[in-house]
Amino acid sequence: MMQVGLNHMLLLSTCLFFLGMYGFFTRRNLITILMSLELMLNSVNINFVAFNTYLYPQNLDGVFFSIFIITIAAAEAAVAIAIIINLFRSHQSIDVDDAGEMKY
Amino acid sequence: MEMKDVFFYLIAAYILGTGFMAVNTRKIFRAAIWLLFSLIGIAALYFWLNQEFLAAVQISVYVGGIVVLIIFSVFLTQKAGNKIPKTSIQKTLFSALATLFGFALTTYILWHHTFGSNQIQVLDASIEQIGTQLLNPGKDGFLLPFEAVSMLLLAALVGCIVIAMKVKKEETA
Numbered sequence: 001m002m003q004v005g006l007n008h009m010l011l012l013s014t015c016l017f018f019l020g021m022y023g024f025f026t027r028r029n030l031i032t033i034l035m036s037l038e039l040m041l042n043s044v045n046i047n048f049v050a051f052n053t054y055l056y057p058q059n060l061d062g063v064f065f066s067i068f069i070i071t072i073a074a075a076e077a078a079v080a081i082a083i084i085i086n087l088f089r090s091h092q093s094i095d096v097d098d099a100g101e102m103k104y
Numbered sequence: 105m106e107m108k109d110v111f112f113y114l115i116a117a118y119i120l121g122t123g124f125m126a127v128n129t130r131k132i133f134r135a136a137i138w139l140l141f142s143l144i145g146i147a148a149l150y151f152w153l154n155q156e157f158l159a160a161v162q163i164s165v166y167v168g169g170i171v172v173l174i175i176f177s178v179f180l181t182q183k184a185g186n187k188i189p190k191t192s193i194q195k196t197l198f199s200a201l202a203t204l205f206g207f208a209l210t211t212y213i214l215w216h217h218t219f220g221s222n223q224i225q226v227l228d229a230s231i232e233q234i235g236t237q238l239l240n241p242g243k244d245g246f247l248l249p250f251e252a253v254s255m256l257l258l259a260a261l262v263g264c265i266v267i268a269m270k271v272k273k274e275e276t277a
Contacts, residue, residue: 004112006219011211012116012149016123018207023127025199026191031177032132035139038170039123042146045162053153055219060237063229064246066158067238070165071253075260077170081177082268088181 009050016043030084030094034077041073108152115152119145130187133178140171157231 016039023036045066052062088094119142126138143166150159241247 003106004109007214008112008116010214012119014207014210014214015120018203018210019120019123019127021206022199022203025202026196027127027188028191029132029188031174031181032127032135032188035135035174036127038139038166039126039142042143042166046146046149049150049153049155049158053155059244060229060234063155063158063234064238064249067161068249068253070161072256074165074169075257077173078264079260079267081173082264084177085180085268094181 006050006054009046009054013043013046013050016040016046028095028097030080030087030096033096034080034084038073038077041069045069112149112152115145115148119149130190132182132186132188133175136171136174136178139174140167143167143171155229157229157234 020036020039020043023039024033027033027036048062048065048069050062052060056062084094087099091098093099122138122142122145126135126142129135129138143162147159147162147167150156150162237244238246238250
């Protein structure tokens, strides 16, 4: 059996990324779309940390990238939820198909 | 196979299983809870990689912050026990095909690419080291992005309040 290496990590994060992408395509509800987005962001974080740990252990750049991504994801989630609540107030629904006024 | 490797496969199966449930379950509140489990699994993966600080950040920000925000918004916008309407088979099929194609392409590239060193190495990711480097204006420091992110957080805070604020009808009329 192979030892767990960088490729295993990358395969895991690829699986997670495409799971998030599948959710992004199939879901129609804004909150669940946001959840899929969080899964994708997390898979990218795994990638950064794995590359840092396996290939460049002498510095910590990947860890810092992950920390900043987590911070920005928190800000992004907060703004997205404010927008969702505002949309719910005006449309009584958070389905993406119900918010098509600016589509054409 | 060593014990450490077994743990890796367990964590990976846990993350992917809960993540799969999070994108497939039809009750939105359950999706949020599955997402929470998946994020805890990712924190476990950081522990496995000896990144204790990052695991702590993951738990406190994602599990303690973002998922709680998502659950709040579920409560504010959904009726309890409502199921998400089923997506059409055509849409599911095409999404699955697109996803599988992307996955196959990425895995193919990954399979035919070898990276330099493939051994886990000792990495000084102590909290002391991270803190020193984060607030260091010198060559390896991250002080400028740190300050930029603090400004971004302030802007996001103010922006959220402005967006979600209730506008009184008397004032606008």
